[in-house]
Amino acid sequence: MNTGRTSAGPMSAEPAGRGRGGGTRAVAIRARGLTRRFGAVVAVDGLDLDVRTGEVYGFLGPNGSGKSTTLRMLCGLLRPSAGEIEVLGHRIPREAEALKRRLGYMTQKFALYDDLAVTENLGFVAAVHGLDRAAAHSRVEELLARYQLTEQRDQLAGTLSGGQKQRLALAAAVLHRPPLLLLDEPTSAVDPQSRRDFWDALFELADAGATLLVSTHYMDEAERCHRLAILDRGRLVAEGSPRDLLDALPGCTFLVEGASPRAAQHALTGAPGVLSTAQIGASLRVLTDRRDATAEALQRQLAEAGLDAAVRATTSNLEDVFVHATRPGREAAA
Ligand SMILES: Nc1ncnc2c1ncn2[C@@H]1O[C@H](COP(=O)(O)OP(=O)(O)O)[C@@H](O)[C@H]1O
Numbered sequence: 001m002n003t004g005r006t007s008a009g010p011m012s013a014e015p016a017g018r019g020r021g022g023g024t025r026a027v028a029i030r031a032r033g034l035t036r037r038f039g040a041v042v043a044v045d046g047l048d049l050d051v052r053t054g055e056v057y058g059f060l061g062p063n064g065s066g067k068s069t070t071l072r073m074l075c076g077l078l079r080p081s082a083g084e085i086e087v088l089g090h091r092i093p094r095e096a097e098a099l100k101r102r103l104g105y106m107t108q109k110f111a112l113y114d115d116l117a118v119t120e121n122l123g124f125v126a127a128v129h130g131l132d133r134a135a136a137h138s139r140v141e142e143l144l145a146r147y148q149l150t151e152q153r154d155q156l157a158g159t160l161s162g163g164q165k166q167r168l169a170l171a172a173a174v175l176h177r178p179p180l181l182l183l184d185e186p187t188s189a190v191d192p193q194s195r196r197d198f199w200d201a202l203f204e205l206a207d208a209g210a211t212l213l214v215s216t217h218y219m220d221e222a223e224r225c226h227r228l229a230i231l232d233r234g235r236l237v238a239e240g241s242p243r244d245l246l247d248a249l250p251g252c253t254f255l256v257e258g259a260s261p262r263a264a265q266h267a268l269t270g271a272p273g274v275l276s277t278a279q280i281g282a283s284l285r286v287l288t289d290r291r292d293a294t295a296e297a298l299q300r301q302l303a304e305a306g307l308d309a310a311v312r313a314t315t316s317n318l319e320d321v322f323v324h325a326t327r328p329g330r331e332a333a334a
């Protein structure tokens, strides 16, 4: 991958992170044209990615959008079909071995031993990282306390609750104090309170200086990231801070209530100015493409379809950003 290019190549040695906003923070992860095919399936399609040191960066996308495949390539566990990757200054996959010592990776599926106790699992991970007995013992005790697993220390990992398992997996991933953590849907199997606790733990790591790349399909988690990428069928369709993404929405959002959401959706889909609609509970969210679109105009359109509904403007949220970024026909419109 060392092409000997002297300037302006996508992986050139320009000071990292100098692009947007004139910040000087280094880039922890940089990928260009990252692509992975499985037979005829293009799981990841020409992804460009810059994750800055110290940020909590989110990958938001539905199942099958390429989140796990991307993370596996960034770790060096899966070879790209095309593209270039640099993680903490290491060219991947060539220098994956050197990266291992500086990277924590939490897989989507629980990857520890169900039939080992909590302390045995952590002791095993410590041995893999080459800690001696004394260092391993004190680090494991520290992690048990920090991740509230002291009471479960002798329990088999397979018998832990969903939240406890995720805390154990996080403890294992950070045992060697890596400056970079890749977490693949770490909260998909846990209850809401455990999800919040888990995110508190993630921010504690970020506050201590770690860089985190976290995939999720939860909007509330995406909202907490410093920046995020929205993935759809292997492509990066939107990127920025939650605030930037909201500000970049081309129109405004309305809420239709009091009529069947499906009937309202039918009446408004394809109507002039309507970009997308999404049913949320008993109401319909409507994103319009004109900042000056009015509730009255939508109400008239609904009335023409024989629907008596209340329409009001509402604050746009990441759900709207997501629906807009992944709407059918987006490529044709672009
Ligand atoms: N080992 C594999 N063999 C064949 N297809 C795969 C493999 N891994 C992933 N895929 C396909 O690649 C696409 C992206 O999958 P994945 O990265 O797991 O998405 P996500 O993590 O966002 O759910 C899907 O269509 C999936 O079926």
Ligand SMILES: [Mg+2]
Binding pocket: 067, 068, 069, 108, 184, 185
């Ligand atoms: Mg996945």
